[in-house]
Amino acid sequence: MQGGPLVQALLRVGRCLEDKTGVPLDSFVKLLSKTPREEYGDFGFPLARFFGRAEQVLPEVQQCVSIDYVSLSLWNGFLNVKLDERGLGRELFELMKGGWRPEPLKTETPRRIVVEHTSANPVHPLHIGHARNASLGDCLARMLKARGNDVVVRYYVNDVGRQVSVVVLGFSLLGIEPEELSTRLGTKIDHAIGWVYAVTHTAIDAVMARRRGDQEEAERLAAQLVKLRERGDASLADLIIERVSSLENPEAKLSEIMSRYEAGLEPERSKVRALSQAALEGFMETLGRMGIGYDSIDWESDVVWSGLLAAVLSKARESPYLTKHKEALALDLMRIVRERVGEKERERLRLPKGFEVPPMILFRSDGTTLYWTRDIAYSIYKFSDSKADQVINVIASEQRLPQLQIRIALLGLGYEREGLNMLHYEYEIVRLPGRAMSGRRGEYVTLDELIDEAKERAAKEAALRNPDLSKEELESIAEGIAVGAIRFSLVQPGATKSITFDVERVLRLEENTGPYLQYTHARAHNILEKHGQVKYELAEPEVFSERDRRSLLIHALLYPMVAAKAADELRPEDLASYLLKLADLFNKWYQKDSVIREPNAGLREGKAAMVQLVSQVLGSGLSLLGVPPLKRM
RNA sequence: GGGCCCGUAGCUCAGCCAGGAUCAGAGCGUCGGCCUGCGGAGCCGAAGGUCCCGGGUUCAAAUCCCGGCGGGCCCGCCA
Numbered sequence: 001m002q003g004g005p006l007v008q009a010l011l012r013v014g015r016c017l018e019d020k021t022g023v024p025l026d027s028f029v030k031l032l033s034k035t036p037r038e039e040y041g042d043f044g045f046p047l048a049r050f051f052g053r054a055e056q057v058l059p060e061v062q063q064c065v066s067i068d069y070v071s072l073s074l075w076n077g078f079l080n081v082k083l084d085e086r087g088l089g090r091e092l093f094e095l096m097k098g099g100w101r102p103e104p105l106k107t108e109t110p111r112r113i114v115v116e117h118t119s120a121n122p123v124h125p126l127h128i129g130h131a132r133n134a135s136l137g138d139c140l141a142r143m144l145k146a147r148g149n150d151v152v153v154r155y156y157v158n159d160v161g162r163q164v165s166v167v168v169l170g171f172s173l174l175g176i177e178p179e180e181l182s183t184r185l186g187t188k189i190d191h192a193i194g195w196v197y198a199v200t201h202t203a204i205d206a207v208m209a210r211r212r213g214d215q216e217e218a219e220r221l222a223a224q225l226v227k228l229r230e231r232g233d234a235s236l237a238d239l240i241i242e243r244v245s246s247l248e249n250p251e252a253k254l255s256e257i258m259s260r261y262e263a264g265l266e267p268e269r270s271k272v273r274a275l276s277q278a279a280l281e282g283f284m285e286t287l288g289r290m291g292i293g294y295d296s297i298d299w300e301s302d303v304v305w306s307g308l309l310a311a312v313l314s315k316a317r318e319s320p321y322l323t324k325h326k327e328a329l330a331l332d333l334m335r336i337v338r339e340r341v342g343e344k345e346r347e348r349l350r351l352p353k354g355f356e357v358p359p360m361i362l363f364r365s366d367g368t369t370l371y372w373t374r375d376i377a378y379s380i381y382k383f384s385d386s387k388a389d390q391v392i393n394v395i396a397s398e399q400r401l402p403q404l405q406i407r408i409a410l411l412g413l414g415y416e417r418e419g420l421n422m423l424h425y426e427y428e429i430v431r432l433p434g435r436a437m438s439g440r441r442g443e444y445v446t447l448d449e450l451i452d453e454a455k456e457r458a459a460k461e462a463a464l465r466n467p468d469l470s471k472e473e474l475e476s477i478a479e480g481i482a483v484g485a486i487r488f489s490l491v492q493p494g495a496t497k498s499i500t501f502d503v504e505r506v507l508r509l510e511e512n513t514g515p516y517l518q519y520t521h522a523r524a525h526n527i528l529e530k531h532g533q534v535k536y537e538l539a540e541p542e543v544f545s546e547r548d549r550r551s552l553l554i555h556a557l558l559y560p561m562v563a564a565k566a567a568d569e570l571r572p573e574d575l576a577s578y579l580l581k582l583a584d585l586f587n588k589w590y591q592k593d594s595v596i597r598e599p600n601a602g603l604r605e606g607k608a609a610m611v612q613l614v615s616q617v618l619g620s621g622l623s624l625l626g627v628p629p630l631k632r633m
Numbered sequence: 634g635g636g637c638c639c640g641u642a643g644c645u646c647a648g649c650c651a652g653g654a655u656c657a658g659a660g661c662g663u664c665g666g667c668c669u670g671c672g673g674a675g676c677c678g679a680a681g682g683u684c685c686c687g688g689g690u691u692c693a694a695a696u697c698c699c700g701g702c703g704g705g706c707c708c709g710c711c712a
Binding site: 509 | 635636637638639645646647651652653654655656659660661667670671672674675676677704705706707708709710711712
């Protein structure tokens with residue numbers, strides 16, 4: 001029985017209601033909520049808003065539902081659903097005996113969905129900002145998959161463009177390989193690359209600032225270089241700075257590397273690839289620790305070299321929307337909007353009314369392409385390669401404009417389906433106190449450091465509580481707590497909230513955190529461990545007459561619907577708050593009622609079944625959030 | 634200047650999209666309790682708020698509309 005006894009019952013009510021009153025099931029599910037007062041029943045739906053003559057049809061609906069543990073009533077325009085906990089319990093025990101487990105309700109309209117996330121540039125280590133992207137993206141993918149969709153997770157390696165060229169230039173000025181530097185600095189390779197990137201980038205900017213006479217800026221950058229110098233190898237930093245300063249035209253150097261790479265010429269072709277690959281391996285190691293993986297790694301350079309980009313560009317050249325902007329070839333997006341975008345499209349594109357869309361420049365004057373140009377081609381590829389109905393791009397909201405431009409460009413170039421079904425899942429970036437993080441200045445808190453710090457704290461705490469644990473067990477538990485704490489803290493606030501990074505907050509282990517949920521799960525698991533196999537046939541539904549157990553039961557049984565809704569609405573934060581509430585109810589009950597010391601066998605097995613249910617819900621929900629559901633901690 | 638996001642307890646935030654039935658909530662912090670009970674990463678209690686401000690719509694507004702104010706982001710031949 002999909003959804004379990006409660007969700008099935010509620011859906012039956014919804015369907016009958018749709019049948020008898022025409023109120024869509026969707027609206028019912030959307031607006032159904034817990035009642036504020038017990039005497040109204042358990043769930044309420046504001047029926048009067050949709051249907052005036054409720055009194056007349058109520059008996060019909062009731063009869064249509066015909067589930068003995070469900071009764072309906074009307075109050076103040078609300079249709080209230082009251083559950084009989086004994087009937088619900090009886091049904092639950094029966095299901096559990098048959099091996100039923102709570103899981104998100106499967107969708108009736110499965111789609112093929114691509115989720116592209118993280119896609120950090122291979123020029124600096126992953127930092128806490130990327131972690132938010134990765135955590136959100138991975139969580140969306142998990143939820144959508146569990147909902148029954150066919151999900152393909154992709155990572156886009158941005159190895160074409162200016163940024164990678166900066167690192168390549170930096171290494172060639174140093175005359176050493178990334179591996180060597182990594183060894184010399186004693187850091188992961190992506191950290192070493194990030195250091196070279198920051199030093200080179202800042203050195204170039206400083207030189208340029210000085211040359212154009214911006215003394216103030218030059219001094220600021222010089223100060224930054226001092227910091228960077230201390231953080232790595234001072235003599236190597238000096239070498240980069242010195243050689244950058246002696247370059248006649250650093251920009252021309254970068255431009256040369258870029259265009260040769262785009263053209264696929266050696267040695268740039270091997271060099272840039274190798275460097276990106278090295279950084280990527282560092283990323284995957286970190287993401288692997290976080291429990292995050294991909295179905296496909298897509299290289300931006302492949303989009304260029306495979307001819308995909310050329311095909312799109314030739315379309316663009318023949319397009320009626322081709323124009324010139326500041327001497328460069330561009331797409332006249334405003335004209336596309338005027339000619340191709342109606343009210344419906346405007347909404348799908350999320351284009352604000354009256355918004356002036358700037359033209360999209362397709363090429364730099366040195367002939368190389370811009371990232372958004374390549375992104376048009378890649379977008380088409382994501383749809384075609386995965387035969388996707390929808391593509392979700394998890395990208396910071398600061399990129400809203402270019403993302404919108406890409407959607408409009410797709411529309412204008414004849415890729416209407418792609419343009420309209422591409423969703424920019426926006427999230428606010430993580431800020432450091434007082435400032436944004438900056439890869440090119442080397443200002444960031446790396447994810448590796450954060451995990452290690454969290455792990456250390458967790459290990460201390462876990463060792464205190466579990467002196468019997470082996471080193472290996474402790475290690476893996478601490479890692480689980482660290483990952484749980486970090487991921488939960490990044491996914492729990494709504495994606496539109498900007499987060500100011502605060503180590504203390506992220507690593508907290510108390511209520512309203514990932515570890516709190518993990519702890520609750522471990523407690524539940526512990527009871528079951530001590531209790532042994534649940535004997536469902538002995539379980540007495542009467543056990544749920546007690547208030548706290550009753551609310552726990554009802555809340556836990558709602559899980560399949562909550563998880564389904566969170567998935568459809570792409571709102572992991574809703575799942576997070578639901579789980580917190582469940583944990584609260586569980587812990588409150590736990591405090592004053594014992595399972596294994598319950599003398600009455602019927603009640604004991606009933607409670608055990610309830611704990612089993614809660615533990616399964618927590619286990620499933622935590623997995624969807626990417627928080628490891630630990631059994632001990 | 635234009636577009637978008639955010640503004641709720643000292644702090645971090647939920648509720649707003651789909652206005653209602655004790656809707657003013659949670660956590661942190663503060664203060665006070667609970668360790669001979671299945672794990673105290675827990676539980677119980679107290680203090681703490683003009684829901685940024687001003688209008689409007691409505692029988693009803695934290696929620697919708699308009700106008701302000703404060704903070705953030707974007708408006709680059711960077712990504």
